Amino acid sequence: MAREKRLPTISDVAKLAQVSRATVSRAFGRPELIGEETVKRVLRAAKELGYQPNQTARALSTGRHTNIAIVVPDVANPFFPPLIRAAQAGADAAGYSVFLGDSDEDADREHTLTQRLALQVEGFILASSRMQDEQISELAERRPLVLVNRDTRGIPRVLIDAAAGIHAAVEHLAQLGHRRIVYVSGPSNSWSDQERRRALKRAVRKAGMESVAIGARRASFEAGRQVVAEVRGTGATAAITFDDLVAHGLLAGLLEHGVSVPREFSVIGCDDVLGASTFPALTSISARCDAAGQIAFDLLMKAMQGAESADVRCVLESRLAVRATTGAAPARSSRKA
Amino acid sequence: MAREKRLPTISDVAKLAQVSRATVSRAFGRPELIGEETVKRVLRAAKELGYQPNQTARALSTGRHTNIAIVVPDVANPFFPPLIRAAQAGADAAGYSVFLGDSDEDADREHTLTQRLALQVEGFILASSRMQDEQISELAERRPLVLVNRDTRGIPRVLIDAAAGIHAAVEHLAQLGHRRIVYVSGPSNSWSDQERRRALKRAVRKAGMESVAIGARRASFEAGRQVVAEVRGTGATAAITFDDLVAHGLLAGLLEHGVSVPREFSVIGCDDVLGASTFPALTSISARCDAAGQIAFDLLMKAMQGAESADVRCVLESRLAVRATTGAAPARSSRKA
């Protein structure tokens, strides 16, 4: 098959252009170092042969791969694609190619993945990393590294701060007459989850309300759906969930159990990735995850260029997008303490 | 910075294990060629130094990169993540790393992307490629290549065949009393779009109905939303859209225009990626895109192993998932021919 045809190398171009291989190399890498005429001649020869510089060889020689890696726990989780897309766009514009790693929510796999990739990339973007701080730091020592939704000191990171949105959410619920909120949590090794849980506790206290947390097994539709009984058992009249997927599942489960939303129960999601596509349209804590991806790449770019900058910690604010799953608390019935 | 620390190479290991570099190389690549004792000694030395074979150097020497690339028009389109995820999982299990390319629906960018990647990967998966057949064939000549949702002769491909689902959809609409269907198309350079359009035409004829096609600019929510007037202008009582995103947008637009679904108008999507999350829950033509990803990788794997197999053309059937956006055709009013 034609696939075996040897590709033209720098030597072929050199011969055709009647210059040395070094000159060809320069014509591509640093044209300003050689004569305009020469550059043109070389380029013409290269085009004629269909020559294309070999990244691999270049990388071996220079250590620069012009590759980066983006690692996420689950590509199929709608939170990540916009982030990946944005980062990818930035990388593309800068001439970088991107590896994608999916850890399947597993710290070990993430570790293996990053190790395997480390020698082929110049830098990493780790989104919602499930690894331990230690492993992250270790990796950061080998390669420039930017974290998304993970707050590890000393490592450049972009955080989506749910606090503002959560405070708004709690106030919103308070005004609607709710007194007791349940938080349906996500992966326990998730920074976002801990952060949200903490913010909620604070907001609730400030509003003079009560809250209780229960765990969803995983950040997914199914997990949300299966937790309905437990949610109802808490006596809460409203739920804030780890993310929109869980909220969506909860919505479906509630419906199955004959619970009307928002008349009997209110639901607020996080991330706002489902837009208005659920029914009722989901009230959600919104943040621009595409912006996070873009910023993450910019930071990585700087780090790769050797900027030994101070501790970068970029936080993106969130806000509450009120839609149709929140309503007045149901009139108090039985359990009056 | 610690990042500059030189990594241990094969030579370091060789020295420590008191063998030659060749032996170290073999200990990793083909242990059966050397003594068990020696292997153990080398491996121990390697571990002690934290040695890790350098992929780049290996690739330069052998031509085998243990990398593949997956290229899609838009990562953020919910059709692709499950596919990517499945392919990625397969690759991971086989020890391959994966590059992700996002062409942003643009043939030229896709071409650039694939060219840039070609020297770093052993094979490609092109999902819903926007390139011309010619460019695809050219690439296929350089590297093993598997297509998804693109029917190019001579190149291994996995196709999601909407025909079955579309026929079911049309029959479904026929039974509900609809006589005139509008197809809201997607990217014109999309194989899927052409295929769906064709299947629809056939199905409609068979059912003795009429159909008309109009174009959405892009496969997106917004595109669907903006096309409402045109859709209504066709006099059709039901729409089948290129994909769920467009259907979802159409739903939203219809709502804005005060058109009740499904009472006044029925909508059917394609791909079934939104699940039951829209309102009303979207009737859609469903196919398992994760299976497509998995199969695509398996095929690629075979191709990379040199299987010069016959023309592979794997088609996955689709079916109709009836939900709540389809209902009886509205009573005929004004325009009676």
Added chain:
DNA sequence: CTGTTAGCGCATTCAC
């Protein structure tokens, strides 16, 4: 400005 030389880290002939 341009050519020469010497590796980058590894796999692979050949000898032994």
Added chain:
DNA sequence: GTGAATGCGCTAACAG
């Protein structure tokens, strides 16, 4: 079984 030598394609000093 194992070691010495050679080359993958390119860049980076160092000369001139």
